[in-house]
Amino acid sequence: MKPVVILSLFLALGPNGIRGQDKPVVFTGARILPITGPPIENGVLIIQGGKIVQVGPLEDANIPSDATRHEVTGVIMPGLVDTHSHIGGPSGGDGSQPIQPECRVLDSINVHDPSIQKAQAGGLTTVNVMPGSGHLSSGQTVYIKLRDGESIEDLLIRDDKGRGLGGLKMANGTNSQRKPPFPGTRGKSAALVRQAYIDALAYGEKLRAAADDVSKRPKRDLRLEALLEVLKGRRVVHHHTHRADDIATVLRIAKEFGFRVVLHHVSEGWKVAKQIAEAKVPCSVILLDSPGGKLEAIGLRAETAGILERAGVDVSIHTDDPITDSRLFLRSGALAVRAGMTRKGALAALTIAGARALDLDKRIGSLEPGKDADFILLSGDPFSVKTKVMATWVEGRKVFDRSDPKDRLWAVGGWGASQGQVFELGCLTGEIK
Template structure:
């Protein structure tokens, strides 16, 4: 109840800025779920998209504020399925699994990387803790609104509950001295053990029924794992090597959890296996400028994107901010095109694929009437190095405008452009990973 009320307050604040409908006219509109529209019209009102179509089809509301978008390209806001912005933290070194730990309790909304994500046209992100644990904590799905407090970024699901997932990892990052696993087999064994514990917990709760005397003591971590077992929370699984990817498919099959494969460097080697798994919502890729940097990423290549896409895997991208720069998120799709991914599939990867992986496909990811008014306007081809993000809108509110000197500072960098920004990689401070 409290959560719903809080959501209502945030919404009311946002609505004050958007009483009038806005109509964007004259631009090229790329709705993602339909053909591109030359001289398109997009009308938004009260945070939602009201109409999308060609100038000939759409009647502009009389009271609409008109925005001349000629020469521009309008797309749905980008969805980044994996970011470490806000200097997010997860569990500590006391245990390898922390399902009770929430990202939202650690995020600094004043981190300039939130503004930089806005400057890159990213309207929705999955902020999560690092991969140094088998399970580092709960993630947080955010909208990149202008925020004073973490609640300003929240995304609520239809039932009023907060939208988030769970971060897990396998491979080398989570292998270390006890109590952490020392081998890959031990990693899988510890995960199994914990999920079996959650199954028992669920059975105890079910057996207790209405009888509060019989209920086991509340365990927030096991509650979260039960949600994962029920398919209510998605696991975002950091993984690189082909055998680790297959291990995830095996675990997901055993416990029937829904999983988004994150990074998937070797995905091109096991594309068919990934495509065949009913538990995989999608694969979210990071395309890095050179192979390696860590032993598991030695075969990371741009071609992974077209190969997974062709195999039928829902294929999207993530910034892994700060590993790559949120302001150049479009570059990820462009490099996939360089490797042979069709343009429209790459643009889908920046938008709709991410929406599907976060379970928000009914609300975001495409320009369709009824969906959230999350938009990005480019100065030209969104897959060209020479194009700039001109504006970004979230829920019908402009959150980035390149014409505004303050916003331009975030877009280009310069003195003061990185306040509150720490360089952490997968939760590891800069000094440590060097």
């Protein structure tokens, strides 16, 4: 990593951050797992301008003569997509009330936090950073690319209008039950959520009725605006939910109001897999080394991922970092396989299924021409304990290199690993190129 160079690139390229090299870059010698297609032995990956240009077997490759070539060994697969994480020290709503969709997690993230570098070391390239589950809604989530950046703006994933993308965090069950004004029961939790969406519908109706007449418009309400985005399908709800009955409640309310939802954690999803499949609701599951720790998670089973897969549910996996360590994200996929998920399903759960859960599957999650050049180089089988992430590339730029001592420190830990990325000033080091 050369932070100084990156800084100068920001200046040149503006808020969208890094764009990759202009010359094509070619990777040969690896086994390539495109995810959306069969594995390619001795494959070729060609990237240019931050995008994937070609993926295929060596014999079919059309390697440009001006390309920079990297002969590598091991496995190349898409950068990992984490649908639920708390890296960067995020925060959401405060203790004042249970529903605070006006809070944006992006206003709280420290991109220099070492958790970001550690996530790069784990092969993550796209992350949904969420506020917590101590509220019915703790705020808006943000989808980020793990570019090296100096502010959250440099990491945003933007739509064609330049708006940063994200979802809305919601939760039910026990975490969001507290003293008033927070709910004390599940029934109250659901009632408060229903009322909030009804308020948003009324707000939307007033906006619609006012049309272009500014004098008739209701006072702008950021809380209801965010809920209205959910109701209009522009913002996906990422819903913390563990127990089978809580899962059913999420499905019920989502159906009542017609919003799009991804179920997160889904500890007892194994009990209601058919119901989830019939609702066509995707799931983002967590794999933990033991059940328990709180009442709603005692039914957690590693088998859930495979059971949901067999029921036909679109399953992704998340770290919930710091609950599990981003550096060990591949291990979560392996544990799903250990408990019965197919290898194909588990690989998808770490990549393209996560991309679908974030509405980003046209841009990321697989190795296909036209998609972002987000990929990782592994030393071997993604699901072997022995395998190391050797390098992580985001949009054609290497953001983690295990052979770099500083990057390696973030990968394995040790003295100084708690320090975040420090931008050295070029005038002091003379490294600006």
